[in-house]
Amino acid sequence: MRRLWARVWLRHTALVVLVIALVAVFVVVNRDSDGGHLAANRAQLRKACDGTLPYADLKRLVRDGRAGELSQHGTMLEPGQASRSLLDCTLSWGDGYGVTVHAEALVSDVPEGMETEDLLGTAQTDGTYVAPGTTGQYGRRGAWLVTECVDGLRGRVRPTTDLYVSALVTNGDYEDADSAAEREERTRAYRAAALTGFRTAVHVANAITEAQSCGSTPLKAPTEVLDTYESHDDSGDWRSERIEEPGRDLRKCGWINSRSLPGVMPGAWTTLGDLQESREVNACQGTWDSEAEKNDGSRPADWQVTGVEAASWAGILGRTAYDSYEREGHVPGWGVSQNQGKPAGDGKGDDGKAGGTDDAQGEDRISSYVEDPQLALWARSVCGGRDTYHRVSVIPTILIEDGASATLGAKDRAKLSRTARTALDRYLSAPDGWPKSAGCRDTKVLGEVEEWR
Numbered sequence: 506m507r508r509l510w511a512r513v514w515l516r517h518t519a520l521v522v523l524v525i526a527l528v529a530v531f532v533v534v535n536r537d538s539d540g541g542h543l544a545a546n547r548a549q550l551r552k553a554c555d556g557t558l559p560y561a562d563l564k565r566l567v568r569d570g571r572a573g574e575l576s577q578h579g580t581m582l583e584p585g586q587a588s589r590s591l592l593d594c595t596l597s598w599g600d601g602y603g604v605t606v607h608a609e610a611l612v613s614d615v616p617e618g619m620e621t622e623d624l625l626g627t628a629q630t631d632g633t634y635v636a637p638g639t640t641g642q643y644g645r646r647g648a649w650l651v652t653e654c655v656d657g658l659r660g661r662v663r664p665t666t667d668l669y670v671s672a673l674v675t676n677g678d679y680e681d682a683d684s685a686a687e688r689e690e691r692t693r694a695y696r697a698a699a700l701t702g703f704r705t706a707v708h709v710a711n712a713i714t715e716a717q718s719c720g721s722t723p724l725k726a727p728t729e730v731l732d733t734y735e736s737h738d739d740s741g742d743w744r745s746e747r748i749e750e751p752g753r754d755l756r757k758c759g760w761i762n763s764r765s766l767p768g769v770m771p772g773a774w775t776t777l778g779d780l781q782e783s784r785e786v787n788a789c790q791g792t793w794d795s796e797a798e799k800n801d802g803s804r805p806a807d808w809q810v811t812g813v814e815a816a817s818w819a820g821i822l823g824r825t826a827y828d829s830y831e832r833e834g835h836v837p838g839w840g841v842s843q844n845q846g847k848p849a850g851d852g853k854g855d856d857g858k859a860g861g862t863d864d865a866q867g868e869d870r871i872s873s874y875v876e877d878p879q880l881a882l883w884a885r886s887v888c889g890g891r892d893t894y895h896r897v898s899v900i901p902t903i904l905i906e907d908g909a910s911a912t913l914g915a916k917d918r919a920k921l922s923r924t925a926r927t928a929l930d931r932y933l934s935a936p937d938g939w940p941k942s943a944g945c946r947d948t949k950v951l952g953e954v955e956e957w958r
Contacts, residue, residue: 543569546598554594554606555581559708559726562701566676568598579608580659581713591658591668591713601678606709607646610658611667614825615651617644621816621896624779624788625752626733634699636727639707640783640822643730647673648702651785651822652710654719667821668713672705674698700730731780752778757942760935761791761813761928768924769810769899773797784889787939788816789932805902808917810924812879812900815932817939823894830896830954837883837952869913871957873905878957882925884950886933888943895940895948897929898956913957922953 546567551560553575567573577594590609597603622628626635626642634643641650649671657664676698704726711723731751755778763771770793779788793811794800805811818826830836871878881898899921905911933940933948 541569542572543567546573549573549575550596553577553596554592554709555712557592557709557712558596558604558606559705562704562708563604563674566598566602566604566674568600568602571599573598581608581716592709601675603675604705605647605673606671606705608668608670608709608713610654610665611651611669611821612663612665614828615667615669615821617642617649617825618829619786619818619822619826620829621788621790621814621898624781624786624816625777625790626779627777627790633733634696634703634730635733635780636700636703636730637780637782638725639703639727640781640785641703641706642781643699643702644671646671648699648706650703650706650710650724652714652721652724653820654714654717654721656718656720658713658719659717668710670706670710670713672702672709674701674705676701696730696732700727703727703730733780752780755789756937757787757935757939758789758791760931760938761789761815763793765931766810766813766924766927768920768927769793769813770803770805770902772800772803784943785819785891786817786822787943788814789939790814807903807911808901808913808921810899810921811902813898813928814879814900815895815897815928817888817893817895817943817945819888819891819893819943823892826896827894834958835881835954835956837954839954867915869918869955869957870910871903871905871913872910873907875957878903880921880925881954881956882929882950883952883954884929884933884948886940886945886948888940888945893943893945895929895932895945897925897932899925899928925953926950 546569547560547564550558550563550567550573553573554577573596575594575596577592579590579592579594581592590607592606592608594607595603595605617623618628620628623642626633634648635641636648639650640652641648643649649669652668652670654666654668657666658668676694707724707726714721714723733752754776758776758778760766761776762774763769773794774791775794775797777790777792779786781787791813793805795803816826817823827836831839877900879898879900881896884895884897886893886895901917901921903911929950932938933945935941
């Protein structure tokens with residue numbers, strides 16, 4: 506009887522051991538395919554991208570379901586490597602969660618839009634995000650910024666002091682939003698991703714400048730982002746959508762008004778300014794407000810100035826902006842005769858005030874196919890110790906039927922020239938304006954550009 510019981514016990518024990526072993530194998534296999542990777546993925550996050558990523562900001566994105574996938578290269582990882590990048594790194598955890606960073610020592614232009622409408626965030630239909638205090642925006646490659654390495658950057662054949670960093674953070678796959686609540690939730694997710702992107706870019710930039718002993722002050726990590734063009738649809742009906750532009754009526758753009766700019770359309774004006782709060786770049790835009798109660802019943806005459814723009818770019822940003830306008834033929838001296846592209850003045854050169862006789866220039870015929878005809882005036886200064894370009898433009902009202910053309914006479918052309926020069930003078934001298942705060946000096950007027958040719 507004891508032998509029989511022993512055999513039964515042994516068989517039972519063997520069966521239990523077999524079941525336990527099978528369960529253990531199942532758990533291990535299941536763990537490898539469906540979970541159990543959180544600790545390893547977080548450890549990978551700490552070391553990835555040469556240890557430059559902000560762990561505290563990104564750890565919430567790490568998934569448990571599968572092992573993280575890392576792809577990285579650049580001269581920081583492999584000194585002597587033939588690469589334009591200091592760092593190119595992508596780390597993903599599936600289901601739309603991941604981070605991609607790019608860092609480059611710039612020897613040419615900044616690879617981002619730098620014209621006035623780009624700075625204001627009006628170049629994109631839905632606007633963009635900015636982080637006040639950070640020179641950069643949120644673009645097609647996520648958050649990007651530009652900063653300076655005073656003592657120079659290593660990793661490129663040509664010496665440079667300008668560092669460009671971009672960071673794209675994705676926090677899940679987004680489905681189409683139907684209700685107002687769903688759209689609001691998606692907007693919050695986009696905003697959170699933009700803020701994390703800026704904080705990541707700043708962290709990477711600071712890690713690089715510290716590693717390269719740049720002698721530069723570390724950038725401050727932003728705590729908020731601003732949407733340059735906010736839309737709100739509280740009722741779910743697209744007809745109730747409200748548009749807000751947080752950059753409206755900033756003090757630095759207050760000089761754009763009909764009292765300080767003789768020659769523009771009288772009445773109430775609205776202004777819009779960029780929100781970067783940067784020492785390297787600035788933009789302001791003013792528009793005569795046709796819907797203002799003060800302007801009720803008023804109608805601008807042909808060639809009456811109803812729009813004014815002003816922008817400044819320092820250092821490599823100035824070179825980038827100038828090159829961008831040059832590609833469009835919109836810089837002084839590009840494709841014009843010796844007498845064109847200059848203020849209609851009294852012959853005193855760069856320091857002379859615009860003016861002169863009405864017949865200083867001949868008539869121009871402007872086609873209806875010209876988009877936003879305007880007169881721009883360029884200047885160059887030293888601001889904050891860096892070469893800086895300024896561009897001011899005046900935008901007249903003109904109605905031209907499709908396929909037709911309008912004539913700009915000498916008298917109206919001279920008025921545009923005087924108004925542009927007045928706008929430049931007001932911009933550079935405004936007490937609350939960017940040029941004053943940047944200590945701009947040694948200004949040289951470069952010439953006019955007729956942006957209707």
